[in-house]
Amino acid sequence: MTITEGLAELADRKRAVRDGAAPDATRRQHDKGKLTAYERIALLCDADSFHEIEPLRRHRATGFGMEARRPDGDGVVTGWGTVHGRRVFVYAHDFRSFGGSLGEAHAAKIHKLMDLAAAAGAPLVSLNDGAGARIQEGVSALAGYGGIFVRNTRNSGVIPQISVMLGPCAGGAAYSPALTDFVFMVRGVAQMFVTGPSVVRAVTGADVTAEGLGGADVHAATSGVAAFVHDDEESCLADVRYLLSLLPANNRETPPREPSGDPPDRRTDRMLDLVPADPARPYDVGAVIAELVDDGEYLPVHEHWAPNVVCALARLDGHVVGIVANQPSVMAGGLDIHAAEKAAGFVQTCDAFNIPLVTLVDVPGFLPGLDQEHGGIIRHGAKLLYAYCDATVPRVQVILRKAYGGAYIVMDSRSVGADLSFAWPRNEIAVMGPEGAAEVIFRRDIDAADDPGQVRAQKIKEYRAALVHPFHAAERGLVDDVIDPRDTRATLVAALDMLRTKHADPPSRKHGNPPM
Ligand code: HXC
Numbered sequence: 001m002t003i004t005e006g007l008a009e010l011a012d013r014k015r016a017v018r019d020g021a022a023p024d025a026t027r028r029q030h031d032k033g034k035l036t037a038y039e040r041i042a043l044l045c046d047a048d049s050f051h052e053i054e055p056l057r058r059h060r061a062t063g064f065g066m067e068a069r070r071p072d073g074d075g076v077v078t079g080w081g082t083v084h085g086r087r088v089f090v091y092a093h094d095f096r097s098f099g100g101s102l103g104e105a106h107a108a109k110i111h112k113l114m115d116l117a118a119a120a121g122a123p124l125v126s127l128n129d130g131a132g133a134r135i136q137e138g139v140s141a142l143a144g145y146g147g148i149f150v151r152n153t154r155n156s157g158v159i160p161q162i163s164v165m166l167g168p169c170a171g172g173a174a175y176s177p178a179l180t181d182f183v184f185m186v187r188g189v190a191q192m193f194v195t196g197p198s199v200v201r202a203v204t205g206a207d208v209t210a211e212g213l214g215g216a217d218v219h220a221a222t223s224g225v226a227a228f229v230h231d232d233e234e235s236c237l238a239d240v241r242y243l244l245s246l247l248p249a250n251n252r253e254t255p256p257r258e259p260s261g262d263p264p265d266r267r268t269d270r271m272l273d274l275v276p277a278d279p280a281r282p283y284d285v286g287a288v289i290a291e292l293v294d295d296g297e298y299l300p301v302h303e304h305w306a307p308n309v310v311c312a313l314a315r316l317d318g319h320v321v322g323i324v325a326n327q328p329s330v331m332a333g334g335l336d337i338h339a340a341e342k343a344a345g346f347v348q349t350c351d352a353f354n355i356p357l358v359t360l361v362d363v364p365g366f367l368p369g370l371d372q373e374h375g376g377i378i379r380h381g382a383k384l385l386y387a388y389c390d391a392t393v394p395r396v397q398v399i400l401r402k403a404y405g406g407a408y409i410v411m412d413s414r415s416v417g418a419d420l421s422f423a424w425p426r427n428e429i430a431v432m433g434p435e436g437a438a439e440v441i442f443r444r445d446i447d448a449a450d451d452p453g454q455v456r457a458q459k460i461k462e463y464r465a466a467l468v469h470p471f472h473a474a475e476r477g478l479v480d481d482v483i484d485p486r487d488t489r490a491t492l493v494a495a496l497d498m499l500r501t502k503h504a505d506p507p508s509r510k511h512g513n514p515p516m
Helices: 002-018 027-030 038-045 104-120 135-155 172-178 197-204 210-214 216-223 235-247 283-290 338-352 368-375 377-388 405-410 434-441 442-450 453-468 470-476 484-497
Strands: 051-052 076-083 084-094 122-127 161-165 168-169 182-186 191-193 226-231 298-301 311-317 319-324 357-363 397-406 422-423 429-430
Touching: 038 076, 038 084, 038 122, 038 216, 051 191, 076 104, 076 235, 084 104, 104 122, 104 135, 122 172, 135 172, 161 172, 168 172, 172 191, 172 197, 172 453, 172 484, 182 216, 182 235, 191 210, 197 210, 210 216, 216 226, 226 235, 226 442, 235 298, 283 298, 283 311, 283 319, 283 357, 283 484, 311 338, 311 484, 319 338, 338 357, 338 377, 357 405, 368 377, 377 405, 397 405, 397 484, 422 470, 434 442, 442 453
Parallel strands: 084 122, 122 161, 161 182, 168 191, 182 226, 319 357, 357 397, 397 422, 397 429
Antiparallel strands: 051 076, 076 084, 298 311, 311 319
16 A cells, blocks of 8 residues: 555545434534533534544454444544633543444443553543443443543542533443542433333333433432533533633643632621621522622522532632532521532532632531431531542631531531631631520520520520620631621632642641542
8 A cells, every 4th residue: 555545545544434324423512412422522622622533443253144233433532622722631432333332342442542541641531332241242332431430539539520421321331420529410311220210110100201310400409419510512512621721631730820810808898798697588699609700700600409508619819719608598508418418529529629619608517317327428428528528629718607506516516627717706606506405505594484485585695695706706716807798808818829839748647538
C-alpha cells in the first residue's frame, strides 16, 4: 500500500466512524431527539481541541453475525480535549453502533482512556448513551464492565469523574456513573436502570415506562442518583463545562481562582431582612447564599433531592467553596435520611478535591418519626457525621438562627472539627428548644403548681435566658465570635484566607471504615 492509498483508506474509515456505519444511523439518532457522540464532544470541549485515540479499534468477536459487522471505533469515541483551556479526558458512546453497547474492544478503549486520565491527573467525563453489556459478547462484555468499575473506584478522589446521561443506559452503563462524583441527566432522552421496563413487567407485573422507571426527574428528585437535570443536551453540556471550571484537575491541586469585581468585604446588608427573627418562620436560604457569594452566583448540587438541605458550589473572593446549608423553607430545615446522605456525599467530594467548606446552620433537629428510625436515620445520619469528622479541608461554620441537639453537632460544629465557628446574635444554640426543655426538666414543678401555665412560661423564660443564646457558646469557646450578620461575607473571606495554608495529616491506616 502506498502512502497515498494508506491516507485515502484512513480518511474513508474515519469518515465512516464520524458518519455512522449505516447510512441513516445519524438521522435515526437525531429523530430520537439525541445528538451523536461527535456532536456532543464538540459542545463539551473547546473548539478544535479534541484529540481522538483508537478510532480504528474493532472487536474480534465471533458468532451471531459479528464477523460481518466490525465498525471502526466499536461504538465508543475516546480522547482528550480542553474545557476553558484545561485538559479533560472524554469518552462518548456512539449509539449508532450496537446501541452503544459495551463489548471487549469498546471496554478496552475506555480502560485505556481512564488510565491515561489518571496518569495525566485530569478529569474524566463520560457521555453515556449505551445499552449496557453487549449481548453477543457474553462474559467478555461483563468483564469489560468490571474493568471500568475498578478504575472508577481507584480514580475516586484522585481525579474528578463526571457522568453525563444522554440516552437509555442499562445495567453496567448505569452502575459506572453511580461510582462517579457527579451525574447529569437530560429529560426525555436519558434513562438509567439496572433492569429495564420489560424485565420489571415480567418479574413484578408492574407496567411502567422507561421514563417512569428511570427518567431524569425520577433520579433527580426521588432516587438521588442524578445531581443535575436539564431540558436539553446543549444546556446540560454547558453546565458540565461550568462545573469543571469549579473543580481542580486532581486531588493535588486546588480549583482555579477566578477573581470578580465583587468586593471581599462587601457588607451583606440584606441578611437582616432575609432571615426572620422569629425562629419558627421559614425563609429561603438560597437567598442568603446568593447574598454571601461572589456576584450572587452559585451552583446547587442535587437541587431537587432532599431540598431540606442545600449543597452548592460557589466562589468567595474568587476561591471556590462548598456550601452546606439547612433550608428552613422545606420541613423547617430538619435533617432526615436523604438530607444526611446528600450532605455527606457533598462534604466528602469537597474534601477529596480541596474545596473548603462553609456550613450555614439553621436546624431544629433531626426529623422525628417511625419511618426515619426504621429507615435507618442512625446509620444514614452517621454518614454525615463521619464525613465532617473526617474532612481536612478548611471548615467554617456560621449559625444563622437556631442550632439544636445532634443536628447542631452534625452540622460542622467546632466539636467535630470546624476550624472556626461564628454565630449571629439572637441565636438559639441548645440541646433542645426552651418549650421542650422546660417540659422535661421542670415537669414536677409545673405539675405541682397552682397555675401550671404561668410556671411553665416562667421556666421557659429562665431556660431561654440562661442557655438559649449565642453568648453561652461564645463564653465557652464553642463559637469563636458573635458577628453582625452584615459582616458575614467579610468574616468568611478573612477566615478562609487565613486557613488557605491549613495542612492536616490523616491518621496512619489503610482507610477508614465509614458507615455505608
Ligand atoms: C447488543 C444491543 C443491545 C445490547 C440494544 N442493542 N441493546 N446490542 N447488546 N445490550 C442494539 C439493538 O439490537 C439495535 O441494533 C440497537 O442497539 C438499538 O437498539 P433499539 O432497541 O432499537 O433502541 P431503543 O428502542 O432506543 O432501545 C434502547 C434500549 C434497548 C432501551 C437500550 O435496546 C434495550 O433494552 N436493550 C437491552 C439492554 C440490556 O438489557 N442490556 C444488558 C444490561 S446487563 P440495530 O442493529 O437494530 O440498530 C449489563 C451487565 C453489567 O450491562 C451489569 C453490571 C452490574
